[in-house]
Structures are given as C-alpha cells and as structure tokens.
Amino acid sequence: MLFSDRLSEQEMLEAKGANRQVLLDILLSDFRTAFPDLTFELQLDFSIINAQAFALGDKRVVALYGGLALHPKLGAESLTFIILHEAGHHLAKGCRSKRDPSLACECASDYWAITAGADKLLQKSGRHLRLRAALEELDQIIGPRQPRKARYSKRASTGGCWAERWTLRNRALFERTRPPTIEGRCITYV
Amino acid sequence: MGGFINSQADAEICEVLNKRFSDDVNASGQTYLDELRQFFQSKENLFNNSHKLNRVFHRLAIGVTGGASVPKTKKSRLRWFHLLKGNLPAAVDQAIRGQLTAILSLGNPASGVKYVTFSTVHQPTTTGDQFELFDKNSPTPKVLPDANGKSYCAIILQCNIDTGLPDAAGENDPPVSDGGVEKGPIPFAKPKPIKKKPPPKKSAKKSVKKVSKKAAKKTGKGK
Numbered sequence: 001m002l003f004s005d006r007l008s009e010q011e012m013l014e015a016k017g018a019n020r021q022v023l024l025d026i027l028l029s030d031f032r033t034a035f036p037d038l039t040f041e042l043q044l045d046f047s048i049i050n051a052q053a054f055a056l057g058d059k060r061v062v063a064l065y066g067g068l069a070l071h072p073k074l075g076a077e078s079l080t081f082i083i084l085h086e087a088g089h090h091l092a093k094g095c096r097s098k099r100d101p102s103l104a105c106e107c108a109s110d111y112w113a114i115t116a117g118a119d120k121l122l123q124k125s126g127r128h129l130r131l132r133a134a135l136e137e138l139d140q141i142i143g144p145r146q147p148r149k150a151r152y153s154k155r156a157s158t159g160g161c162w163a164e165r166w167t168l169r170n171r172a173l174f175e176r177t178r179p180p181t182i183e184g185r186c187i188t189y190v
Numbered sequence: 191m192g193g194f195i196n197s198q199a200d201a202e203i204c205e206v207l208n209k210r211f212s213d214d215v216n217a218s219g220q221t222y223l224d225e226l227r228q229f230f231q232s233k234e235n236l237f238n239n240s241h242k243l244n245r246v247f248h249r250l251a252i253g254v255t256g257g258a259s260v261p262k263t264k265k266s267r268l269r270w271f272h273l274l275k276g277n278l279p280a281a282v283d284q285a286i287r288g289q290l291t292a293i294l295s296l297g298n299p300a301s302g303v304k305y306v307t308f309s310t311v312h313q314p315t316t317t318g319d320q321f322e323l324f325d326k327n328s329p330t331p332k333v334l335p336d337a338n339g340k341s342y343c344a345i346i347l348q349c350n351i352d353t354g355l356p357d358a359a360g361e362n363d364p365p366v367s368d369g370g371v372e373k374g375p376i377p378f379a380k381p382k383p384i385k386k387k388p389p390p391k392k393s394a395k396k397s398v399k400k401v402s403k404k405a406a407k408k409t410g411k412g413k
Contacts, residue, residue, distance in 0.1 A: 006354065052311060052312070063311070063312065098208065099205055099308075100208070100307045102336050
C-alpha cells in the first residue's frame with residue numbers, strides 16, 4: 001500500500017490525545033479473544049488510512065494502521081466492521097482475491113464479516129456489530145475517495161462481485177447479499 | 191493484500207505481477223509462470239545484475255497489458271520506476287533478484303511452485319531500513335502450500351517508514367532499455383477470448399407487429 005492516502009500530522013495528534021487508545025485496546029482485545037488464530041496488530045506509527053490482511057510465513061495478520069484507527073470520523077462501530085472484514089480475508093470461504101489467492105475476495109470477506117464473523121465476535125466477546133452505524137461512518141470517508149466515474153455507476157445490481165464500487169458494496173452489506181459462488185477470482189484492476 | 195480501502199496504483203502493480211506469475215493457462219496450454227520460466231531458462235536471465243528492476247518490471251507489465259504501462263497514473267508510475275531504479279536498499283534489490291531467480295530457474299525447491307503472489311505491507315523491518323523483502327532479505331523464497339494443495343511463493347515487500355514515495359518528475363518513462371542483454375519482448379500468449387453468441391433478434395417480431403398494425407389500420411379492424 002505504497003500509494004495509500006495518509007491522515008495529516010495534526011489529525012493524528014488530535015486523535016491520539018483523546019481516549020482513542022483505550023477504545024482501540026478494548027476493541028483489539030475482543031478480537032483476540034474471538035479469533036485467537038489470527039494476529040491483530042495496531043500500527044499507529046503509520047498514518048496511512050487503511051487496514052490490511054496479509055500472511056507472513058505461517059502468521060496470519062490483521063493490521064490496523066494509524067490513519068484509520070485514529071480517523072476523527074470513525075468510531076467503534078466502523079472500526080469493528082473494518083477489523084471483521086480484514087479477518088474475513090483470512091477466514092471466509094468462496095471466491096479469492098485477485099491479488100492474493102490465499103485471501104478471500106472483498107465481497108466474500110464482507111459477507112463473512114456481517115454474518116459468521118459478527119456472530120462469533122458477539123458469542124465470544126459480547127461485542128455487537130451495529131452495521132447501519134458502521135456504514136454511515138464509513139460512507140463519510142470512502143464515498144468522497146471514490147473516483148468520480150465510480151461514484152455514479154450505471155450498474156445497479158449487486159449480483160456478482162460488488163467490491164469495486166463503494167455504493168454497490170454499501171448496498172450489498174445492507175441487503176446481506178451473498179457473494180458469488182464461483183471458484184477463483186472476482187474483480188480485476190488491470 | 192487485502193487492503194480495506196482500495197489503493198489503485200498498488201492494486202495495479204501487484205495484480206499485473208500476480209497475473210504474469212500465475213498458473214492461468216496461456217494460448218499454448220502452458221501456465222503464464224511456466225511460459226516465463228521457459229523464456230528465463232532458454233533466452234534471458236531477467237534478474238542478473240545487467241538488468242535494472244524498473245526496466246524488467248515495465249517489460250513484464252506491458253506483456254500482460256498488451257502495451258499499456260503500469261500503474262496507469264503517470265505520477266504513481268514515475269514514483270514506482272524511481273524506487274525500482276536503484277533506490278531500494280541494496281540488500282532488498284539483491285533479495286528480489288535472488289528470490290525470483292530461484293523461482294524461474296531449475297534445480298531448487300521453488301522451481302516447481304505453481305504460482306507467485308506479490309504484495310506490499312507496512313511493517314517494522316528487522317534491518318531498520320525503509321524497505322525489506324520478507325523474510326529478512328533472504329534470497330531464498332519460502333515454498334508454501336495453499337488451501338487447494340498447490341505450492342506457491344509469496345514475494346512481500348515490507349515498508350517501515352511512514353512517508354509516501356518521493357515524486358520523480360524527471361524519471362524515464364518508459365525506463366531506458368538494458369541494451370544488448372534484452373532478447374526481445376517477454377512472451378505472454380493470451381488465449382483467444384471466447385466468442386459470445388449474439389442475442390436472438392427481436393426486430394423480426396417487432397416488424398411483424400408493425401405490419402399487422404398497419405394492416406389493421408388499412409382494413410379498419412383497429413378502430
């Protein structure tokens with residue numbers, strides 16, 4: 001993610017000053033309890049506005065970077081959804097990520113996050129995912145970042161992989177649309 | 191890679207490399223990775239020190255896209271070429287060459303992997319340098335099994351410092367040729383696209399309707 005956007009230094013400082021660290025510690029503790037096979041890392045020194053799932057050797061990592069973890073427009077709800085989504089890359093079945101076939105595609109990860117993932121999180125840690133609030137928070141930061149062309153897509157159906165466009169993704173999440181059942185990979189950027 | 195918010199340039203770079211080193215089948219029934227291995231073993235050692243990484247990346251990418259440079263955005267492309275053109279730590283440069291040479295040549299555990307994945311992650315590095323190739327700049331790739339029992343290697347560039355890549359307005363685009371060591375374009379034989387059946391003609395029915403309406407007008411039946 002060498003080309004990701006970053007949070008400004010001022011915003012990083014302001015967010016660190018609040019009780020954010022406590023919220024993040026509790027949140028990650030819940031996830032470690034619910035999904036002990038995954039490694040959850042809080043990388044506050046990186047100001048990139050993103051989170052990432054990746055494997056380093058045998059270790060399956062979910063990293064939450066400072067720009068997202070400390071983002072002033074994001075609260076516990078959206079952060080819960082984001083971490084569930086990243087865990088879904090490791091744990092969801094179905095279609096694979098074009099960039100790394102060892103990870104689930106965005107659509108499969110989304111569906112897992114709001115179904116099996118959210119259920120397990122609630123059962124093991126008592127943390128409840130409030131999806132509507134999470135998506136409203138996320139809409140404020142992802143919506144404006146979408147390329148202008150992608151913001152107003154002619155495509156209205158959430159059939160097939162919806163992960164490329166936030167508007168479709170948002171709706172698919174609300175409607176709990178099942179991801180495509182294809183073996184193999186969904187979306188392409190090249 | 192699994193980034194929550196898509197970073198277009200990162201996605202394009204990783205995806206074009208993943209495609210080039212994939213087990214997707216080309217027009218001759220060979221995988222793209224085996225096609226590249228054949229070129230590497232019989233024609234050109236792409237990762238010896240006579241080659242610049244930015245130039246090799248560019249040649250690999252245009253083979254896949256059919257001519258378009260990657261990333262599509264010029265600013266990102268120049269920054270990426272600049273990084274690959276001798277601006278990675280020397281140990282990282284050598285580790286990239288070592289791991290990819292092992293995958294493409296004969297006689298070592300990585301010679302038989304079915305595909306290779308490429309990704310970048312933000313992680314502290316063991317060297318403290320801005321970049322490191324997983325694992326600790328080792329020139330030997332680790333062979334991993336995937337969920338379907340296929341063996342693969344993961345090439346992971348770790349980035350340690352929280353700054354964007356510097357702008358490189360003066361960078362050559364496309365990168366300058368490596369000269370006589372280049373043995374022509376790197377083959378990438380795309381299979382022919384499957385022709386879709388044309389949809390059934392609707393016009394025949396419409397014209398029948400029109401004719402029948404006209405006929406109805408003439409005969410006064412439509413009134």
